[in-house]
Amino acid sequence: MGKEQGMNTPYKDLISVIVPVYKVERYLCRCVDSIIAQTYTNLQIILVDDGSPDGSGAICDDYAAKDSRITVIHKKNGGLSDARNAGLVAACGSYIGFVDSDDYIAVDMYEKLYKAIVACNADMSVCNFRYVDENGNNIEERNNALPVKDEVIDGITALTRTLDDKGWYYVTAWNRLYSRKLLQSIYFPDGKLHEDEFTVHRIYSKADKVACVADACYMYVQRGGSIMQTGYGIRNLDAVEALEQRFEFCVNLPEMSDYILRLSQRIYSMLVEAGIKLDMHNAGCRQRYKELKKTYIKQCRQIKKLFTLRQWIIDVAVFEIFPAINMAVFKRL
Known part of the structure; x- marks a missing residue:
């Protein structure tokens, strides 16, 4: 050459x-x-x-x-x-x-x-x-x-x-x-x-x-x-899935606790955004969102000790029981 x-x-x-x-x-x-x-x-x-x-x-x-x-x-x-x-x-x-x-x-x-x-x-x-x-x-x-x-x-x-x-x-x-x-x-x-x-x-x-x-x-x-450049839809949930997979990959890596906590909080923000922007009248959107939300809560329980009490209440407990509250708060931020 x-x-x-x-x-x-x-x-x-x-x-x-x-x-x-x-x-x-x-x-x-x-x-x-x-x-x-x-x-x-x-x-x-x-x-x-x-x-x-x-x-x-x-x-x-x-x-x-x-x-x-x-x-x-x-x-x-x-x-x-x-x-x-x-x-x-x-x-x-x-x-x-x-x-x-x-x-x-x-x-x-x-x-x-x-x-x-x-x-x-x-x-x-x-x-x-x-x-x-x-x-x-x-x-x-x-x-x-x-x-x-x-x-x-x-x-x-x-x-x-x-x-x-x-x-x-x-x-x-x-x-x-x-x-x-x-x-x-x-x-x-x-x-x-x-x-x-x-x-x-x-x-x-x-x-x-x-x-x-x-x-x-x-x-x-x-x-x-x-x-x-296309609008927000069910395919945007792929990003949430990707980060949840990354969580599973990184959770047991040494010296990654700070990153894992930040990753969990990023997933939380993305799920709240998805809850606002997605058409939840669509059965496919609703079902996939529900599955990703379930995975997020399960992962948070794995690392509960990394959360402050306030983070746990807002990001996990309230989100699990009353996700609409989180969405309302998120809209005002």
Whole structure:
């Protein structure tokens, strides 16, 4: 693949970049062009056409005909997680990255992330990202005080930051580079919204070192009609389910009591919000909400000693018996 343009030594490690593709005809070229143009050239670019009904699949094939680094997978529609998983099966690289097909990346993103890993023998690296509109214009009000700083932390510290202000910068799958070993036996859950929330704790628990890069190298495009821009509905409960699964994973980890308590309180807030926003006349919404609420109360009983009496009364006891009171209070906050 030639010599590195930004470093003095040849590219030694193959990076597999997985791009799920579905109904993004308007944005796809900008995305793929940004990957092709990377200063780190030793790439395997995997475009996963997830049964896209527009011309996206043909665009993928055109790119593959022009660049030998590009592999195209055509499959029936299975959703974002299924497309990522298909890409993981095909990935050959020592390192793996993800790019969503309506987003794009800085020309030196993978060089910076790779160099950060090599410099400290880390297991993964993570960078900041910027919110941009469909035309690539910076959305200033959403890009203040970017949370990721130049530093090296351990995986558990990274995990605890997922609940901080702007903690989603430590959750998303695409603003980072993974050592292949971290993703062994890791698959994104099919059919779920907030799929990254289901996997991030399992990945961080394997990482001894996480290299953090302050540069905002990933451009997160905000567009109407995308998965994350739709209204509140039953699929938003996937986020609650993900955090409840994370609770089960973390509850027995050493020195995690503070995080577990914060996690429990985050679940509580999300359940109260769901109780306000969900259509409880819908039997499906009502039943799933009831199941998640039951799990939350059961988990709280596991860690009752971590609550103050006031927290226990408000967050658990009252919520179990009179959830409507909590919802009324929440509306006034």
